[in-house]
Amino acid sequence: MALAEQFDSSNVDIPPGKGVATSTEVKMVAEGVDVYYGDKQAIDNVSMEILDKSVTAFIGPSGCGKSTFLRCLNRMNDTIDIAKVTGRIYLDGEDINSSEVDPVQVRARVGMVFQKPNPFPKSIYENVAYGPRIHGLASTREELDDIVKGSLARAGLLDEVESRMHEPGTGLSGGQQQRLCIARCIACNPEVILMDEPTSALDPIASARIEELIDELRENYCIIIVTHNMQQAARISQKTAFFHLGVLVEYENTVDIFNNPRDERTKDYISGRFG
Amino acid sequence: MTDTSSEAIDKTRVHQSEAAARRRKARANAERRFQTYGVIAVLIALAALGILIFSIAGAGVTAFWQHSIKLEVQLDEAQIDPEGTRDLDTLRRAPYRTIVRDYIKGMFPEVTERRDVRTLTKLLSTGAVTELREYVLANPDQVGSKVVLHVPVSDDIDMLLKGQIDASLPESDRRVSDQEIAWVRALQDKGLIEREFNRRLFVNSDSREPELAGIWGAVIGSFYTMVVTLALAFPIGVMAAIYLEEFAPKNRFTDFIEVNINNLAAVPSIVFGLLGLAVFLNTWQLPRSAPLVGGMVLALMTFPTIIIASRAALKAVPPSIREGAVGVGASPLQTVFHHVLPLAMPGILTGTIIGMAQALGETAPLLMIGMVAFVADVPQSITEPAAALPVQIYLWADSPERAFVERTSAAIIILLSFLIVMNILAVLLRQRFERRW
Incomplete structure (x- = not known):
């Protein structure tokens, strides 16, 4: 069928040299992670290593648990009453699920960008300045200004908003809002950036800009992105993890996942047979 | 197919x-x-x-004006301040009653009988004497000169002049005699009776004399009561709402609390009054008839309204705002106070104003704690006996004097105006700050 062909692995072009992990430094390690929503098990015994200074993509059909697992990595699941996370997740060798670790501190180190752009209903400046302010990253007004401008510049937004820093962030276009959210995240000086389908609410042009941005940010951050768009995963990630029904099915270099999937389920999914 | x-x-x-x-x-x-x-x-x-x-x-509407008599009297120094000291005590004790009586007697030299003179004097309100004294006390330098004052006629005469006493009825069926009517007509012919704006309704406190009664004491009493209510109900209600909505675990116990808060909103207000009587007055020995206790009782009544409105406002803040804040590493407290609460504030304030408007119009609980007493003074603090606007309406509606009928309606108009202003404020707040995200 024509629709499936669109998603056929042969149609996902990975340029030579891309889709291969270049970094060897491990940033995060998950060991035997289970997540329960009440009685329902959403994640079953997931273990994986995530590399620094690279983009790791989580793919899989809806409801496969990829977003749930992503939210384990900065303890966002703590905010859901019925969610229960077991297993160990290490950030630079430290177990973030241990009782001595402050989840608020973890979220400062592991930033997050959401599916729907959610700038605060405040000015553009305040959106970016909020994180540094509560984490005490700037001691003077000038330092704060520098952080805000630097973050906006790295998010590729500074040129567009420099003249209207004090207008509401919610007045920007969808793509600009998402870049503002990325700037807000970078401003907190995180080590890891989690992105939960960051382009699914955006048009193709805005999506392309975000993808470029992710590729640039890779040089300095460990980026983990959940996406429904397999071309996107192929374009921007070095490692890809395929989740199915709460299980991590396959986790390889992106080029291998798309060109030589080992598991039958991975093959079926990327060739468009389900999902 | x-x-x-x-x-x-x-x-x-x-x-x-x-x-x-x-x-x-x-x-x-x-x-x-x-x-x-x-x-x-x-x-x-x-x-x-x-x-x-x-x-x-x-x-x-007729209560907003009033008939008065032009009192043109010579303030005789020999009579008021024979020693010329202008001492306030002397001025206070001067025989103003005689001055007023002599003035009105001078209008009708043919009236000599003692009883007739008394009836004649009663055309004027007893407030005429008081107002003359107040005037002299405020302007001691006027002693010795001729002054013109407008003093109210008595309530019955005012009713007659407003056409609310039918002069064509047989004399025995009305409160004003033929003789009095004749005197009033004579005064009218001399142009001494004037119709003026009834400022006494706004600046005086309650009085046994309808023509002197006003709502000022009740307004201040209501104001103090509302201050106490707001000071108690707003912080406690909002704090409870924030805790229940943002922090409390969702379990059977919090569900139980929620059900009870909703039930509390449906409790008849007089029950709160009984509680105030039993606990605040009898157990804690707080002063009776005071805005302090009235405010506490009304605060109990307003809590559930504020909690329910605040929770609804907090719930209406999109979860994406909370996620965004938590995602940049804001603590739960920072998330609520920096992001959620500012967005929920218009809704919370709207609910609070509506709750306060309800409390302002509430009568039953105040009756229970003794705020129904006759208070002719403006309260100076929240622990002094005071009236409140709705109770003032209740008291006037209960009074036998005919002139209180129109004043009851006038007080209702004033209370309704306050309520309408508060509700408009709530609507404006809601429109002004609605959905900025």
Whole structure:
């Protein structure tokens, strides 16, 4: 069928040299992670290593648990009453699920960008300045200004908003809002950036800009992105993890996942047979 | 698939069939009928409101003016301040009653009988003497000169002049005698009776004399009561709402609390009054009739309104805002106070204003804690006996004097104006700050 062909692995072009992990430094390690929503098990015994200074993509059909697992990595699941996370997740060798670790501190180190752009209903400046302010990253007004401008510049937004820093962030276009959210995240000086389908609410042009941005940010951050768009995963990630029904099915270099999937389920999914 | 069966409904033309046309017509009729019912319901509601407003305004509007007599008297120094010291005590004790009586007697030299003189003096309000004294005390330098004051006529004469006492009735059936009517007509002919704006209704406190009674004491009493209510109900209500909505675990116990808060909102207000009587007055020995206790009782009544409105406002803040804040590493407390609460504030304030408006109009609990006492002074603090606006209305409605009827309606108009202003404020707040995200 024509629709499936669109998603056929042969149609996902990975340029030579891309889709291969270049970094060897491990940033995060998950060991035997289970997540329960009440009685329902959403994640079953997931273990994986995530590399620094690279983009790791989580793919899989809806409801496969990829977003749930992503939210384990900065303890966002703590905010859901019925969610229960077991297993160990290490950030630079430290177990973030241990009782001595402050989840608020973890979220400062592991930033997050959401599916729907959610700038605060405040000015553009305040959106970016909020994180540094509560984490005490700037001691003077000038330092704060520098952080805000630097973050906006790295998010590729500074040129567009420099003249209207004090207008509401919610007045920007969808793509600009998402870049503002990325700037807000970078401003907190995180080590890891989690992105939960960051382009699914955006048009193709805005999506392309975000993808470029992710590729640039890779040089300095460990980026983990959940996406429904397999071309996107192929374009921007070095490692890809395929989740199915709460299980991590396959986790390889992106080029291998798309060109030589080992598991039958991975093959079926990327060739468009389900999902 | 047109060739499957000839008996079955012809599915290709089902939406063009006669049955479909009938259904369409019935549907259109049903909608028209429903809209008609809606319009009728709105008209009935408007008519009820219109009748209410017109009956109150019609009965109360006359209370906003009042008839007065031009009092043109020589302030004789020998009579008021024989020693010329202008000492306030001396001025206070001067025989103003005699001055007023002599003045009115001078209008009708033919009246000599003691009893007639007394009736003649009663054309004027007893407030005439008080107002003359107040005037002299405020302007001691005027002693010795001739002054012109406008003092109120007595309530019965005012009623007569406003046409609310029918002079054509037999003399025994009305409160004003033929003789009094004749005197009033004579005064009118001399141009001494004037109609003026009834400022006493606004600047005086309660009085046994309708022509002197005003709402100022009740307004201040209500104000103090509202201050106490707001100071108690707002912080406690909002804090409770924030805790329940943002922090409390969702379990059977918090569900139980939620159900009880909702039930509390439905408790008849007089029950809160009984609670105030039993606990605040009898157990804690707090002062009776005081805005402090009134405010505490009304705060109990306003809590549930504020909690429910605040929780609804907090719930309406999109979760994406909370996620965004938590995602940049804000603590739960920072998330609530920096992001959620500012967005929920308009809703919380709206709920608070509506709760306060309810409390302002509440009478029953105040009766229970003794705020129904006759208080002729303006309260100076929250622990002094005071009246409140709705209770003032209740007291006046209960008074036998005819002139209190129009004043009752006037006080209702004033109370309603306060309530309308508060509700408009709530609507404006909501519109001004609604959905900025």
